[in-house]
Amino acid sequence: MAEKLVGQRLKRTEDPRLIQGLAHYVDDIRLPDTLHAVFVRSIYAHARIKGVDISEATKAPGVVAVYTGKDVAKVGPVPCAAALPGLKVPDHRVLAGNKVYFVGHPIAVVVAHDKYMAKDAADLIQVDYEELPVAMDEEKAAQGGPVIHEQFGDNVAYKLTAGEGDIEAALKSADKVIKQRILHRRLAPIAMEGRGVLARYYPGEQELTLWTSTQIPHLARTQIAIMLGMPENKLRLIAPEVGGGFGSKLNVYAEEALLGWISIQTGKPIKWIEGRRENIQATIHGRGQTGTIEIGFKKDGTLTGFRYDVFADMGAYHQLLTPAIPTLTGLMLSGCYKIPAIQMNVTGVFTNKMSTDAYRGAGRPEATYVIERALDLVAADLGMDVVEVRRKNFPAPSEFPFKTATGLFYDSGNYEGALKKALDMAGYPKLREEQKQARKEGRIMGIGVSTYVEICAIGPSAATPAGGWESATVRVEPTGKVTILTGCSPHGQGEETAFAQIAADQLGVDVNDVTVIHGDTAVVQYGIGTFGSRGMAVGGTAVYLALQKLREKANKIAAHMLECEVEHVSFQEGKFSRHGGKAKTGSVPAPVVPDMEAPAGALPQPHPQGKHVTIQDVALAAHIAKNLPPDMEPGLAAIHFFEPKNFTFPFGTHIAVVELDRETGETHFKRYVAVDDCGKVINPMLVEGQVHGGIVQSLGQALYEEVVYDDQGQLVSGTFMDYALPKASMVPWLELDRTETPTDVNPMGVKGVGEAGTIGATPAIVSAIVDALKPYGVSHLDMPIKPEHLWRIINQKKTGAA
Amino acid sequence: MKKTINVTVNGVSHQNEVEPRMLLVHYLRDALSLTGTHIGCETSLCGACTVLVDGQAVKSCTLLAVQADGSKVTTIEGFAADGKLHPVQQGFWEHHGLQCGYCTPGMIVAAAQLLERNPDPSEEEIRHGIEGNLCRCTGYQHIVQAIQCAAKKMQSKSAVAR
Numbered sequence: 001m002a003e004k005l006v007g008q009r010l011k012r013t014e015d016p017r018l019i020q021g022l023a024h025y026v027d028d029i030r031l032p033d034t035l036h037a038v039f040v041r042s043i044y045a046h047a048r049i050k051g052v053d054i055s056e057a058t059k060a061p062g063v064v065a066v067y068t069g070k071d072v073a074k075v076g077p078v079p080c081a082a083a084l085p086g087l088k089v090p091d092h093r094v095l096a097g098n099k100v101y102f103v104g105h106p107i108a109v110v111v112a113h114d115k116y117m118a119k120d121a122a123d124l125i126q127v128d129y130e131e132l133p134v135a136m137d138e139e140k141a142a143q144g145g146p147v148i149h150e151q152f153g154d155n156v157a158y159k160l161t162a163g164e165g166d167i168e169a170a171l172k173s174a175d176k177v178i179k180q181r182i183l184h185r186r187l188a189p190i191a192m193e194g195r196g197v198l199a200r201y202y203p204g205e206q207e208l209t210l211w212t213s214t215q216i217p218h219l220a221r222t223q224i225a226i227m228l229g230m231p232e233n234k235l236r237l238i239a240p241e242v243g244g245g246f247g248s249k250l251n252v253y254a255e256e257a258l259l260g261w262i263s264i265q266t267g268k269p270i271k272w273i274e275g276r277r278e279n280i281q282a283t284i285h286g287r288g289q290t291g292t293i294e295i296g297f298k299k300d301g302t303l304t305g306f307r308y309d310v311f312a313d314m315g316a317y318h319q320l321l322t323p324a325i326p327t328l329t330g331l332m333l334s335g336c337y338k339i340p341a342i343q344m345n346v347t348g349v350f351t352n353k354m355s356t357d358a359y360r361g362a363g364r365p366e367a368t369y370v371i372e373r374a375l376d377l378v379a380a381d382l383g384m385d386v387v388e389v390r391r392k393n394f395p396a397p398s399e400f401p402f403k404t405a406t407g408l409f410y411d412s413g414n415y416e417g418a419l420k421k422a423l424d425m426a427g428y429p430k431l432r433e434e435q436k437q438a439r440k441e442g443r444i445m446g447i448g449v450s451t452y453v454e455i456c457a458i459g460p461s462a463a464t465p466a467g468g469w470e471s472a473t474v475r476v477e478p479t480g481k482v483t484i485l486t487g488c489s490p491h492g493q494g495e496e497t498a499f500a501q502i503a504a505d506q507l508g509v510d511v512n513d514v515t516v517i518h519g520d521t522a523v524v525q526y527g528i529g530t531f532g533s534r535g536m537a538v539g540g541t542a543v544y545l546a547l548q549k550l551r552e553k554a555n556k557i558a559a560h561m562l563e564c565e566v567e568h569v570s571f572q573e574g575k576f577s578r579h580g581g582k583a584k585t586g587s588v589p590a591p592v593v594p595d596m597e598a599p600a601g602a603l604p605q606p607h608p609q610g611k612h613v614t615i616q617d618v619a620l621a622a623h624i625a626k627n628l629p630p631d632m633e634p635g636l637a638a639i640h641f642f643e644p645k646n647f648t649f650p651f652g653t654h655i656a657v658v659e660l661d662r663e664t665g666e667t668h669f670k671r672y673v674a675v676d677d678c679g680k681v682i683n684p685m686l687v688e689g690q691v692h693g694g695i696v697q698s699l700g701q702a703l704y705e706e707v708v709y710d711d712q713g714q715l716v717s718g719t720f721m722d723y724a725l726p727k728a729s730m731v732p733w734l735e736l737d738r739t740e741t742p743t744d745v746n747p748m749g750v751k752g753v754g755e756a757g758t759i760g761a762t763p764a765i766v767s768a769i770v771d772a773l774k775p776y777g778v779s780h781l782d783m784p785i786k787p788e789h790l791w792r793i794i795n796q797k798k799t800g801a802a
Numbered sequence: 803m804k805k806t807i808n809v810t811v812n813g814v815s816h817q818n819e820v821e822p823r824m825l826l827v828h829y830l831r832d833a834l835s836l837t838g839t840h841i842g843c844e845t846s847l848c849g850a851c852t853v854l855v856d857g858q859a860v861k862s863c864t865l866l867a868v869q870a871d872g873s874k875v876t877t878i879e880g881f882a883a884d885g886k887l888h889p890v891q892q893g894f895w896e897h898h899g900l901q902c903g904y905c906t907p908g909m910i911v912a913a914a915q916l917l918e919r920n921p922d923p924s925e926e927e928i929r930h931g932i933e934g935n936l937c938r939c940t941g942y943q944h945i946v947q948a949i950q951c952a953a954k955k956m957q958s959k960s961a962v963a964r
Contacts, residue, residue, distance in 0.1 A: 011895055018903030019891040019910060021838015021878030028837035116821070192842050192850060192904040192938050243840070243904030244938055276843040492902030492939050685898045692941030693901065720847035720936070728929040728942040757941075 002572065005501040005511055009685040012497040013511070023241040026196035026211050027273045034198070035064055037259060037272040038118035040108040040125050041281065042100035045136070045352035045713020046146065047129040049098050052108055056124040062117030064266060066125070067258075068108045069095040075261050076227035078254050078317065081465040082324035087158045090149045090350075092317040094227075094254035094261075100129075101148055101316035102353050103715045104281025106254060111262055111270060134713040138313040138349040139290045148316060148350045157314050157348035158323055162330040164405040165341025170305025174296030178377045183782040184289040184366050186313065186707035187700075188723055189359045191491075193243020194274035195283055197256050199263035208264065209236045212256050215245040216529030217489050219466055220252050221521045223320075227257040228264070235260070239519035242491035246697070247358035248283050249491065250531040251320045280718050285707050286359020288313035289326065289366050295374040301384055301392040305341040308333055308370055312348050315355035321362075322355050323348050324465065328363030328455070334404035335371035336415045336453040336651055337393035342405040352713045358531065360697055361758040364454050372450045372763030373780060376770065380779055386767065387423065390451050391416065397741075410453065410649040411743045411751075414677070418739045419451055422653035422675040425737060431657060431671075439775065444660040444794065445670070446772025450763035453651040456678075456752030457745065458532030460644055468644065470534065471527045472542035474503065474550050475637040478623040480616030482507060482514040484546075487527010488539025489519040493754065494686040495535050499543050501682055502748075506547040507615050508574025525639060533650070533752030536682060541746040542642035549638035554618045557636075560629040561606065561613050561621060576618065578611040648743045648751040652676035654695070654764035660772050665791025667703055667769060669732030674760065677739040679751030684738075687753050692734055694757015700726045701758075702765040706784050807871040811836065812880030820867045827851045829867035830877060838878040838907045842936070849935030852908035853877045859915035861908075861934075878907035881914070889955040890914045890948070899948030901939035909935045913949045921960075922953055 017023045054066040078092040096107045108125055112118035135141035135148055141155040148155055171177050191213075198211040208230065214220050214237075221237035228235070242249065255272055263270050274283070291310030297303050312326040330344035379389040394415045395402045402410040431447050438445040459468040471487035482503055488495065500514035517523060530539070551571065558576030559566040568581030606617040606624070613621075618636065621627065625634035657671035674691060681687050704724035708717040717723040742749030762783070769785050770778055776793055804819040811834060818833050830836045830853065839862060842850030846861040853862045854876040881888040890913050893899065900906040909932065916923060916931035923931060928949050929942065937945060 012898065014903070015895045015900065016887075018900055018906055019878075019887070019894050020882055021836070021907045023903055024837075025840070025904065027831075027841075030835065030837075116823070190938055192848065192902065192936065193840070242902065244902040246938070273841075276845065276848075494898075494901065689898050689901055689940060689944055692943045693939045694941075696941035697938070719845050720843050721845065725936050725938065727933045727936065728946065729926075729933050731929070731942050733925070734941065734943055 003505050005504050006682050008501070008683065010497055010501055010511065010683055012494050013500060014494060014496045025193055025241045025243050026198055026213050029198055029211055029240060031198070031200060031269040034269040034271050035111050035113060035266060036115040036118045037262065037270055038110045038115065038122045039106045039278070040110070040122050040127065041278070042096065042103055042105040042107055044100060044129050044131055045103050046132040046134045046148065047100050048132060049096060049100060049107065050128040050130055053126040054108065057110055057121040060117065060121035060124055062113040063110060063121045064113065065111040066108060067095065067262070069093060069097045072258060072261060075257055076229065079223045079252055079320060080318035080322065081320050082318065082322065083465065084158050084160060084323055087323055088152045090317055094258045103713060104278065104354060106282070109258060111266065134352040136351055136353070136709055136711060136713055138288070138311040138351055141351050142311055142347050142349045148352060155350040157350055160327065160346045161343065162327065162406070163343035164407060165305065167305050167307055167341045167343040170341030171294060171296040171307065174304040175299045176381065177294050177296045178381060179292060179294050180373065180377055180780055181292050182370055182373060184287040184369065185783060186285045186288040186356065187359055187705050188280050188285055188707050189246040189248035189283070190725060191244030191246055191248055194276060194279040195249065195253065195255065196273040197259040198269065198271045199259040200269040201263040201267060203267055207234050207236065208260050209238065210256065210260050211238045211240055213242050213249055214239045215242070215249040215489065215491055215531055217519050217521055218487060218526050219529060220256065223252040224257045224260060228260055236522040239489045245491045246360040247286065247362055247531060250358050250529065251284055276720065277718050280707070280723055281715055282354055284319050284355050284357035285315070286356060287366060288356045289329070291370065293370050293374050295378060297378050299382070301378060301382055301389045303337055303339045303393050306333060306339050306371065306374060307343045309345045312346055313351050313353065313356055314348050315351060315353045317355050319355040319357045321465070322357050325356065325358060325363040329367045331406050331408055332364045332367035332455055333371055334406050335368060336413065336451055337371070338395050339405055353709055360694065361755045362532070364755065365759045365762060368452045368454070368759045369763050372452065372767065376767050377779060386449050387419070387428065390419065408455070409646060411646055411745050412741050413453065413649060413651050414739065414741050415451055415651055418651060418675045418677050419653045421737060421739055422655050422673050425675065425735060426655045426657070426671060426673045444662060444772045446658050446768040446770065448656040448764045448766065448768030448771055449653065450760055450767060451653045452760040453649050454755060454759045455647045456533035456650055456755070457537030457644055457648040458534050459647045467528055469528065469641050470538040470542045471525050471639065471641045472539070472546040473525055473637060473639045474543065474546040476507070476550065476615060476619035478620050480513065480619050482509055484514065484516045484543055485524040486516060486518045486539055486543060487524060488530050488535050489527070490530050490535060493530060493535050494683065495539065498536060498682045498686055499540060502540060502544055503547060506544070506551065508572065509615060533754040535754065536750045537648055537746055537752040538642060538644055540682065540750060541748060542640050544748055545642055546638045546640035549640060550636060553638065554615060554636060556629055556632065557618045557622055558613050561618065562611065574615045576613050644745055646745045648679065648745050650676065650678040650751040650753060650756055652756060652760050654760040656764040656768040658768040658772055660769065660790055660794065662794055665787035665794060667785065667790065671735065672732045673735045675737050675739060676753065676756045676760070677741050678753035678756060679742050680740060680749040681738065682750065688736055690753045691736055691757045694755060695734055695761040696726050696731050698758050698761030699731060699765060702762050702783050702785060704784050805868050807868055809870050810874045812876060822866065822868050824867045825863055826865040826867045826870050827862035830862060836877050836879050840904055840907060842905065848905070849912055850905050850908040852911040852935065854911060854915065859912050878910060881910065888914065889959065890917065890952040892955060893948035893952035897944050897948040897951055899940065899945045905935060905937045909937060909945060913952065917949065917953055917956055921957060
């Protein structure tokens with residue numbers, strides 16, 4: 001099929017509603033008589049609750065109900081879908097029982113006629129706390145101190161060893177082994193729209209409709225139905241417009257089920273909209289690993305083995321995928337290098353904090369970061385260029401599918417191709433010259449390079465907790481308009497446009513005649529959702545394959561209408577044409593229908609135009625169904641559930657060039673170059689957008705962002721004053737390009753791009769800063785690399801401070 | 803102790819009784835059902851709630867409705883006129899200046915104010931001018947391009963008008 005739209009920078013069909021303020025996020029949906037919920041949350045990280053006095057609150061104006069833990073005991077626990085050997089799973093109730101485990105732990109919920117009243121009443125609730133000692137540091141908490149969940153005896157949630165090859169022998173055979181401690185701080189995903197839920201119970205139908213800001217409407221429906229003990233087919237879950245997720249809405253939260261339960265109790269619609277402080281307290285965090293790497297290598301730079309021992313901070317409870325995230329780190333420790341032996345030893349640890357879970361990249365940025373830091377350390381030790389040590393260990397394109405010592409088969413790759421393109425764009429040798437000159441002039445300039453590979457298109461069902469396939473239905477309606485139902489509900493990625501581009505090409509229709517529907521479990525067949533860079537590679541592939549099925553049927557109908565055999569029909573630009581072949585003589589006489597004038601409002605009749613029929617004619621004929629091939633079902637729709645046979649492994653090279661300000665310690669970007677290879681591209685503009693956003697989130701992680709709890713467990717980065725998101729002025733111009741190495745994992749050859757930026761950029765930025773400080777004897781710095789820290793390094797001799 | 807306020811929003815005058823503590827953004831969203839203005843942080847740091855009050859871009863999450871008494875307010879719903887998008891809206895659409903769209907209404911209002919004050923801003927001036935508006939999706943580059951595009955459109959329009 002000719003590609004007219006695929007590959008084009010098509011403007012998004014989503015945008016007109018969004019740029020005019022006409023979209024509907026959860027809080028924009030208005031139902032009459034809606035009640036409003038406000039949560040009372042723990043102000044302590046670890047405490048026994050001796051009592052909750054709600055008497056004043058229940059008497060407050062406008063209050064309908066106040067619920068505490070004992071009232072909601074029937075609501076099932078918040079689910080954890082990750083299964084690991086020996087995993088300890090605490091009973092995670094929707095409201096706290098007699099203990100609270102983190103600041104922000106919900107204790108009570110106030111239901112009132114408006115949100116101001118609910119907030120006023122919430123302030124009247126008295127919680128009697130008995131403070132308990134806290135376990136905050138994952139490394140220390142694993143080794144002793146206060147135990148969070150007494151029933152487990154300690155704070156170790158699980159221990160896991162992964163990897164292949166004889167690591168001891170591999171490290172022994174090395175000419176040298178470098179060891180380095182590396183921290184990955186906790187980050188807050190910060191979707192600009194926080195979480196929000198609107199629930200409405202219809203007592204007559206015994207149906208609950210739940211609007212919630214989620215990335216996984218179907219999975220959430222299944223889990224919430226189980227929590228509420230109601231039939232899944234009586235729960236309709238709708239993800240309306242979703243204002244960003246970045247993994248934070250790839251989850252099932254206490255508040256979602258609780259709002260449903262309250263609507264059932266009160267018989268009224270009820271809404272809860274998360275505030276930003278709540279969002280930073282009680283929506284999942286990401287990263288949170290304290291680890292040590294050991295990298296073994298030969299004198300010529302050849303890697304022999306890589307070990308990563310890590311304490312992974314779970315937080316107080318497991319959310320949906322909490323303990324599984326570090327296992328993804330383990331899978332990607334080989335980076336894009338040939339390493340004969342790899343081992344990860346992970347200890348998952350409970351701490352008195354909000355849960356960690358999937359934040360853009362979900363475990364893979366940690367892997368890329370540690371292996372890239374390791375390569376830099378090797379290069380520095382051998383006095384090799386950071387580029388050369390990478391080249392030395394790349395598998396050649398002919399070595400794909402490439403087997404890693406983490407048990408994966410990388411589908412396709414040309415790491416040298418992306419690296420070369422990026423080096424050419426950056427003018428690498430010239431940059432090194434410039435750096436020499438800068439150093440002579442006393443300027444502190446650094447160049448950082450990261451060559452990354454990521455694991456995307458998640459994923460084969462065998463490797464995912466709840467199915468890794470995706471679904472699509474494609475219909476051509478009687479009037480020729482095309483409807484696509486995707487299970488892959490997006491939240492900013494632009495799938496409505498990208499999927500329509502595919503359909504418009506495959507069916508030869510106008511892209512504006514295609515509507516993509518998602519997010520409503522009552523309308524869309526079961527699906528999985530949008531995460532793990534799977535939207536196009538898995539969701540888009542499902543659409544593509546459903547379109548092929550639909551075309552097959554349309555072809556048969558067209559042949560029948562053109563009175564020829566199917567093999568004599570070709571399809572191009574929306575038209576089926578007969579080529580050669582004899583017209584079939586009808587063996588079944590057509591029914592005799594009275595010749596009448598069509599009444600007003602009657603559908604037009606399909607008319608073969610000699611040797612051609614359009615897809616619209618075929619759609620109409622399929623629905624009117626007066627003249628279809630024998631035994632053919634009427635209608636023109638197809639459904640496909642696509643099960644990918646492997647992950648995909650996009651890759652690329654990022655280069656950061658920085659100069660540090662001697663006076664302020666600030667990092668200034670001189671250049672930022674990124675060459676990403678995400679296979680075939682459907683809409684380059686959307687791909688750029690994904691890469692830009694990812695890089696800037698990485699930049700935030702590298703330089704600014706950190707969820708900070710003090711040693712008493714207080715969250716001290718609870719607003720945007722303290723949690724530093726990158727602003728436009730902190731971000732350099734990003735110079736992007738691509739290489740295109742298709743995959744054979746799916747028929748379109750697409751790999752996925754949603755997380756590339758957050759995976760490739762962090763090591764490049766840190767590498768650049770460390771490179772800048774090489775004359776100061778710096779070989780590694782932990783993120784976020786703040787100006788104060790840099791200033792101290794730069795000025796240590798002068799001030800004596802370090 | 804409700805107070806009566808008169809506010810003209812997007813050219814339509816409204817009279818409402820509001821609690822003195824009601825935030826302007828809640829007034830717009832809840833009393834007038836203009837839900838295009840979003841709330842992102844409640845602390846005037848993210849700019850999702852930016853609207854124009856008497857021509858000045860302000861963060862409506864930290865202004866009380868009673869403070870807008872007697873004012874003219876323009877929200878994102880008031881930007882397109884006669885079925886035609888505002889040049890800033892067009893720029894955002896053409897240059898993919900939005901992904902999830904949540905920060906977008908506030909970002910567009912802030913960008914329009916920026917161009918009103920500086921019709922031909924440099925990249926640096928644009929980045930500085932939208933510092934009060936946070937976007938988590940785009941990395942800002944397409945937003946910068948969207949505003950540059952809008953600046954060109956507005957300049958050629960005013961050139962024609964001259």
